[in-house]
Amino acid sequence: MSLLIVADADTLFPATTRGLLIYLDFGGLIRLHWSPMILDEVARALVDAGRKKTLDDAKAHEARMQDALPHALVATRDVQAQFASVAHAVRSAKDAHVAACAHYLIAANAYGGGQAVALVTRNTKDFRKGELAKLGIALRKPDEFLAALFQGDPQAFSAAFRHFRTDLSSRPQPDDLLARLHKDGQVQVAAALMSSLQAGTVEL
Structure with a gap:
């Protein structure tokens, strides 16, 4: 069975890592997920770093990502519905939406069988690993994952x-x-x- 993962914006920002994750999904090793909020962070970071000239360019790239993996998107309303459930598991409110995206997959039993979800981020210090684990979310850095x-x-x-x-x-x-x-x-x-x-x- 493919591993379920939610990739944070800092994991999707580097081009080679982003591409590899998408192809690992194509190959059936993982089932990759993101939310509109995560993708918006990526798009804005690409512009701020000069990797995309305009936000429109970055949004066009975002659209291609969504076209490549139509199953990956977790809707904003579904993420927002999980904010309260994960509030105790994050140290920074700005990262609550990432944990909420991961928790939606568990709360909705999206894949059946009570499968755990990996939250892949470089920013592990902003999350409470033990509390996420109690929710069925494994906190992982991209390289180790x-x-x-x-x-x-x-x-x-x-x-x-x-x-x-x-x-x-x-x-x-x-x-x-x-x-x-x-x-x-x-x-x-x-x-x-x-x-x-x-x-x-x-x-x-």
């Missing part, structure tokens, strides 16, 4: 990476795309992929 996912199924992960790489218009070499992933901060998983590539145990 991706490294564990690779270790769990190296061939499927590598196939998703390869699909992502070959779909890019620039068709980068594996080591170039791994360098980009490393630059995004995903150091552990980039190193694990490179080591496996050099050992000849995976194709990227």
Whole structure:
């Protein structure tokens, strides 16, 4: 069964990480989710960082993300309905919507079977890990999450990476795309992929 994840804006902001997560969903390893509020944060951050010229450009990119993964969106009203349930599990009110997005999937039994949800964020200090765990939400940093996912199924992960790489218009070499992933901060998983590539145990 695919792992359910909600990716925070800081996880979706770096382009290579964002693309890899989408292709990991395509490959069936994860079921990725976000909300309009998370996507709006990403869009505004891309403009502020100069990676998109205008908010319209960023919103067009956001629309392509939604087209790629139509199942990923958790509606604003569904997120807002969970604010009270997660208030005790966040240290910063500005991050409540991320935890609420994750909790919606549990409260709605969106996938059945009481499956836990991973909240993937670099900003772990703004959440109360123990309180989230009581709600069925596992707080994870993106690098550790991706490294564990690779270790769990190296061939499927590598196939998703390869699909992502070959779909890019620039068709980068594996080591170039791994360098980009490393630059995004995903150091552990980039190193694990490179080591496996050099050992000849995976194709990227």
